[in-house]
Amino acid sequence: MAEERALAGVSEVQKKIRSAFDVFDHEQNQTVDVREIGTIIRSLGRFPTEAELHDVIAEIEEEEPAGFIRFEKFLPTMSRILMENKLRPVPEDLLLQAFEVLDQQKKGHLDPEELSRYLTQEGDPFSQEEMEEMLSAALDPEKNLIFYRDFVSMMTADEPW
Amino acid sequence: MGCGVTKGGEFHKRYDKDGNIISVRISAAITIRAAVLIQRWYRQYVARMELRRRYTWNIFQSIEYAGQQDQIKLYNFLGYLVDNFTPSSNERNLISHIFRENEVCRDIEWERFFDYRHIEVPDIYSGPRLTFPLNADQAADLVEAFRSKQQLHSRYVLQLLGETWKLLRVLPNINRISTCHSKEITICGDLHGQLEDLLLIFYKNGMPSMEKAYVFNGDFVDRGKDSIEILLILFAFLLVYPGEVHLNRGNHEDHIINLRYGFTKEVLGKYKMHGKRILKLLQKIFSWLPLATVIDQKVLIVHGGISDTTDLALVARVDRHKYVSSLRPPKRRISHSVRASVDSDMDEDLVGSKYSILNRRRASLTYARPFPARESFQHRSLQDFSSTVARTMEEELEIRRRQAAMTRPGYSMSCRNLNTSMLSPSSSDSLDAFENVQNEWKQILDLLWSDPMIPDGCVPNEVRGGGCYWGPNVTEEFLNKHSMQLIIRSHECKQDGYEFCHNRKVLTIFSASNYYEVGSNRGAFVRLGPDLVPYFIQYQANSMTREMSVRQSLRRTEHSALKVLREQLFAHKSDLMSAFQQHDKENTGLISLSDWGSAMSQVLHLDLPWRMLRSQLITTTTDDMLDYHNWFRNLAIKEKSYEHIEQTLLDTLYKHRSTLETIFRIVDTDNSGFISFEDFRQTWKLLNAYLKMEISEESINDLVVSIDTNKDGNIDIDEFMESFRLVDKNMLERGKSLFMRRSEEYDGPQDETTNQPPQTPTNKEGGFLAPP
Numbered sequence: 001m002a003e004e005r006a007l008a009g010v011s012e013v014q015k016k017i018r019s020a021f022d023v024f025d026h027e028q029n030q031t032v033d034v035r036e037i038g039t040i041i042r043s044l045g046r047f048p049t050e051a052e053l054h055d056v057i058a059e060i061e062e063e064e065p066a067g068f069i070r071f072e073k074f075l076p077t078m079s080r081i082l083m084e085n086k087l088r089p090v091p092e093d094l095l096l097q098a099f100e101v102l103d104q105q106k107k108g109h110l111d112p113e114e115l116s117r118y119l120t121q122e123g124d125p126f127s128q129e130e131m132e133e134m135l136s137a138a139l140d141p142e143k144n145l146i147f148y149r150d151f152v153s154m155m156t157a158d159e160p161w
Numbered sequence: 162m163g164c165g166v167t168k169g170g171e172f173h174k175r176y177d178k179d180g181n182i183i184s185v186r187i188s189a190a191i192t193i194r195a196a197v198l199i200q201r202w203y204r205q206y207v208a209r210m211e212l213r214r215r216y217t218w219n220i221f222q223s224i225e226y227a228g229q230q231d232q233i234k235l236y237n238f239l240g241y242l243v244d245n246f247t248p249s250s251n252e253r254n255l256i257s258h259i260f261r262e263n264e265v266c267r268d269i270e271w272e273r274f275f276d277y278r279h280i281e282v283p284d285i286y287s288g289p290r291l292t293f294p295l296n297a298d299q300a301a302d303l304v305e306a307f308r309s310k311q312q313l314h315s316r317y318v319l320q321l322l323g324e325t326w327k328l329l330r331v332l333p334n335i336n337r338i339s340t341c342h343s344k345e346i347t348i349c350g351d352l353h354g355q356l357e358d359l360l361l362i363f364y365k366n367g368m369p370s371m372e373k374a375y376v377f378n379g380d381f382v383d384r385g386k387d388s389i390e391i392l393l394i395l396f397a398f399l400l401v402y403p404g405e406v407h408l409n410r411g412n413h414e415d416h417i418i419n420l421r422y423g424f425t426k427e428v429l430g431k432y433k434m435h436g437k438r439i440l441k442l443l444q445k446i447f448s449w450l451p452l453a454t455v456i457d458q459k460v461l462i463v464h465g466g467i468s469d470t471t472d473l474a475l476v477a478r479v480d481r482h483k484y485v486s487s488l489r490p491p492k493r494r495i496s497h498s499v500r501a502s503v504d505s506d507m508d509e510d511l512v513g514s515k516y517s518i519l520n521r522r523r524a525s526l527t528y529a530r531p532f533p534a535r536e537s538f539q540h541r542s543l544q545d546f547s548s549t550v551a552r553t554m555e556e557e558l559e560i561r562r563r564q565a566a567m568t569r570p571g572y573s574m575s576c577r578n579l580n581t582s583m584l585s586p587s588s589s590d591s592l593d594a595f596e597n598v599q600n601e602w603k604q605i606l607d608l609l610w611s612d613p614m615i616p617d618g619c620v621p622n623e624v625r626g627g628g629c630y631w632g633p634n635v636t637e638e639f640l641n642k643h644s645m646q647l648i649i650r651s652h653e654c655k656q657d658g659y660e661f662c663h664n665r666k667v668l669t670i671f672s673a674s675n676y677y678e679v680g681s682n683r684g685a686f687v688r689l690g691p692d693l694v695p696y697f698i699q700y701q702a703n704s705m706t707r708e709m710s711v712r713q714s715l716r717r718t719e720h721s722a723l724k725v726l727r728e729q730l731f732a733h734k735s736d737l738m739s740a741f742q743q744h745d746k747e748n749t750g751l752i753s754l755s756d757w758g759s760a761m762s763q764v765l766h767l768d769l770p771w772r773m774l775r776s777q778l779i780t781t782t783t784d785d786m787l788d789y790h791n792w793f794r795n796l797a798i799k800e801k802s803y804e805h806i807e808q809t810l811l812d813t814l815y816k817h818r819s820t821l822e823t824i825f826r827i828v829d830t831d832n833s834g835f836i837s838f839e840d841f842r843q844t845w846k847l848l849n850a851y852l853k854m855e856i857s858e859e860s861i862n863d864l865v866v867s868i869d870t871n872k873d874g875n876i877d878i879d880e881f882m883e884s885f886r887l888v889d890k891n892m893l894e895r896g897k898s899l900f901m902r903r904s905e906e907y908d909g910p911q912d913e914t915t916n917q918p919p920q921t922p923t924n925k926e927g928g929f930l931a932p933p
Binding site (some may be wrong): 012015016019020022024026029038039040041042043046047048050089090094095097098099101102105106117118122123124125126133134155 | 191192193194195196198199200202203204205206207208209211212215216219307419611615616770771772773
């Protein structure tokens with residue numbers, strides 16, 4: 001029975017991966033653009049850093065990188081990531097702490113300029129576009145400040161799929 | 162000290178006198194880790210949004226295209242009606258209204274028909290009073306008048322349409338224009354009755370003039386509420402600047418499509434007295450719209466696209482006005498029995514003729530006497546063709562083709578199903594002519610209905626029911642053959658208003674912003690100069706959308722899409738129940754989520770990611786099993802008065818509600834908005850027979866009685882259609898949307914015309930319904 005359930009578990013995982021992949025498979029030919037792999041992996045509830053993402057792509061790319069990824073290569077790698085719980089989500093309270101770390105004066109909010117500086121220069125830097133998009137979601141337009149506690153609640157509210 | 166982070170700084174805390182931390186200087190390493198964490202989270206969040214955006218888009222598109230297949234059902238049903246009534250009956254004339262071709266040789270009669278001179282304009286009318294020939298100031302005034310929500314008087318409408326028709330008749334099938342005259346040419350895509358978008362385009366780009374050439378690439382009407390105003394503006398500018406303004410026909414410039422998608426209703430509503438005449442004239446005008454435009458012999462602009470058989474030389478030669486509707490290929494001239502002549506039409510419609518409106522008020526699908534029709538109807542069946550109708554060879558072919566089409570709807574319009582074995586040698590000439598006509602018809606259909614696809618090849622477009630899906634190799638061949646470099650087309654909504662494909666050789670341009678829902682997409686137009694390099698301008702009508710964040714836009718669009726999807730589920734309730742029961746052989750009332758997914762895709766034939774939608778459509782499960790009866794109960798509640806009506810009947814009514822509405826409007830010949838009890842019953846019975854359903858007389862009678870709420874023997878069409886709105890029990894109980902988890906972030910559905918929040922719980926937008 002345990003074995004059956006284990007097998008059922010595996011096939012559930014595979015169906016999940018298939019579903020996510022299909023949404024981005026525009027040509028219905030079992031391939032997706034390599035630039036969408038990050039989105040697919042993340043939409044499956046994983047939280048890769050950019051470096052981890054590059055590693056995954058390197059593993060599943062064609063020998064001659066052709067700009068697309070085939071499902072048959074994606075499936076085993078992604079299955080393993082899910083089964084072994086790799087690229088794990090970061091607990092929400094850590095996310096809040098991260099903001100608090102940046103908010104040295106414990107004001108409870110951040111200036112858009114200082115946040116932009118951090119996020120576009122440190123770590124896995126955001127592109128200008130990403131930064132603008134985040135600000136449009138995070139910024140309180142009246143006060144021109146980011147109340148990060150609210151923002152964290154918003155980002156973590158949606159149940160991961 | 163200080164508030165900035167310094168690299169290499171030490172960990173250092175400062176306290177105030179109460180021992181509270183007031184500032185912390187932290188090391189660079191920790192900062193970096195914090196940044197990475199935030200970045201990881203944020204990218205994850207964005208990916209989830211992107212996924213939802215994709216499948217929301219898919220929902221809208223799937224349902225939109227699936228809805229167009231209903232057009233085939235309508236077409237077949239109307240054809241069935243034509244086949245099953247004797248030539249002498251009143252009904253036939255009525256139905257043949259829709260299918261009539263416009264005879265070229267009777268131009269003089271048509272000019273009489275366009276006659277507006279007897280229509281008086283009251284002094285109190287404050288709208289534009291046009292004088293012909295039109296000049297640029299009048300065209301600009303017309304735009305202003307419509308912006309101020311005025312309506313053009315029917316006298317001027319008819320006059321304008323008459324002049325437009327005269328001009329269109331002399332235009333070729335393919336407009337050929339050049340950038341050398343007006344430097345830049347602006348190309349706009351679908352407008353779909355959204356006047357706000359056209360006004361925005363004129364605001365951003367300037368109105369048409371000698372220096373400002375425009376090409377409008379079809380689909381001016383349907384769906385939006387100001388289709389007639391858009392047409393009048395475009396025609397006015399066409400008349401003022403015939404060398405600079407060019408119109409291409411779209412698949413919605415078609416009177417049968419208009420019956421379903423709202424344009425007919427709009428015109429009849431705005432022009433109660435002369436609406437039908439206006440529509441007749443537009444039917445003719447649409448058929449005379451050019452099919453394509455070519456710029457500098459290098460860029461093809463066409464509404465839909467091409468196929469692997471598209472031959473521009475052939476297209477240039479056809480008599481385009483013979484092809485009045487995509488849904489009805491032209492009949493051969495020999496068969497007369499279906500068509501009434503143009504003369505009798507006009508006699509019926511001209512005010513002051515011997516057939517007064519009163520006499521015709523009760524003309525309907527039934528005979529003048531209330532009940533005999535029923536008995537004689539019962540003798541007819543779908544198989545009973547040969548009994549009373551004398552047919553020509555061509556009609557027989559038509560019927561067989563339609564019969565074949567009923568079983569394979571996707572092929573009905575684009576394939577030729579000629580049953581050659583039943584033809585004798587002497588009819589081979591007529592067969593050739595017939596083939597020619599079919600071929601020309603296919604050429605036009607391909608131009609107006611096709612969509613590009615990513616893989617190579619060319620396959621019939623079964624989703625839309627007409628035209629093809631064509632691939633990059635077909636584009637390549639076509640462009641080479643015609644020595645061209647770019648195809649600009651419209652026909653498909655794009656999130657950013659435009660999109661390239663086929664290696665940037667095909668450009669889709671779509672000008673109706675917020676097409677699916679407020680915030681769903683931007684509109685765009687493109688400018689081409691002599692270098693033929695496209696330059697895009699995007700926009701979004703409705704100031705509110707600019708203030709909404711991406712997230713709020715997405716929420717709103719998703720909410721709409723899910724609502725539309727739930728309606729589909731409800732419409733297929735019986736089929737879904739059967740499918741669920743198949744997975745639940747032991748009748749426990751429960752099925753696994755995985756089986757739910759299989760059943761959904763099996764029944765609905767909508768290519769959607771059901772697993773992903775699961776979390777949005779199912780809210781309670783026990784041990785990963787779904788109580789499907791309960792789930793349906795939560796999906797909607799029926800109107801109290803219908804509770805005793807059979808489930809299957811209601812389901813069927815719901816599923817075919819659009820077709821039904823269209824037919825009702827055809828039956829409502831005097832456009833009163835009401836049809837009689839008896840007409841409703843007869844229409845319903847016909848549909849019943851056609852769909853081969855097993856619905857009893859009593860059920861239909863019960864239904865009719867319950868709909869006729871004021872018991873006057875008439876049914877209000879709008880009221881009837883309104884009763885099909887869904888009510889979500891959960892929404893009513895909790896006063897909050899099922900899908901909005903943080904309602905304070907969501908503005909809620911807004912009434913688009915007034916930008917005011919709706920009054921819950923009885924507003925239409927949110928899917929609530931007050932009992933009639």
